[in-house]
Amino acid sequence: MAGAPVELIRGIPLFSDLDGRELDAVASSMKARTFEAGRTVVEEGTTGVGFFVIESGTATVTVDGRPVRTLGSGDHFGELALIGNVGRTASVVADTELRCFGMSFWDFRPLVESNASIAWKLLEAMARRLSGASA
Numbered sequence: 001m002a003g004a005p006v007e008l009i010r011g012i013p014l015f016s017d018l019d020g021r022e023l024d025a026v027a028s029s030m031k032a033r034t035f036e037a038g039r040t041v042v043e044e045g046t047t048g049v050g051f052f053v054i055e056s057g058t059a060t061v062t063v064d065g066r067p068v069r070t071l072g073s074g075d076h077f078g079e080l081a082l083i084g085n086v087g088r089t090a091s092v093v094a095d096t097e098l099r100c101f102g103m104s105f106w107d108f109r110p111l112v113e114s115n116a117s118i119a120w121k122l123l124e125a126m127a128r129r130l131s132g133a134s135a
Helices: 006-010 022-027 080-085 103-115 116-133
Strands: 031-035 040-042 050-058 059-063 066-071 091-094 099-102
Touching: 006 022, 006 050, 022 116, 040 050, 050 080, 066 103, 080 103, 103 116
Parallel strands: none
Antiparallel strands: 031 099, 040 091, 050 099, 059 066, 059 091
8 A cells, every 4th residue: 555544644633734635645655664563663862754653553652761651543653853853752662563654754845845735734733732732
């Protein structure tokens, strides 16, 4: 299958304002990835270049080695890596076989640069998220 299922990414807050055509563009830019149980998907403190949405399986998020959350189908992580070259704020380790769809910064940037409506909607979504985080 080429790209991620649109239904899977439709529920991600970062993409919630995108219309059907825009969601299709984002979904088609994503690639399937499978991680075996026990594999570290992203490591805290390292520079990240990828965003992932989980289709199936579970993973544990840790900060400073302490578990803080369990992720499952429909959850996502790494959105800051799509926008900036920043260090990971947490580690994510697959608990079970983890099937994800991922997108790298290098795939995401041209998509946003060539589509102003996607860029603007993503800026609005990030602003909402940041204003909620500071409240």
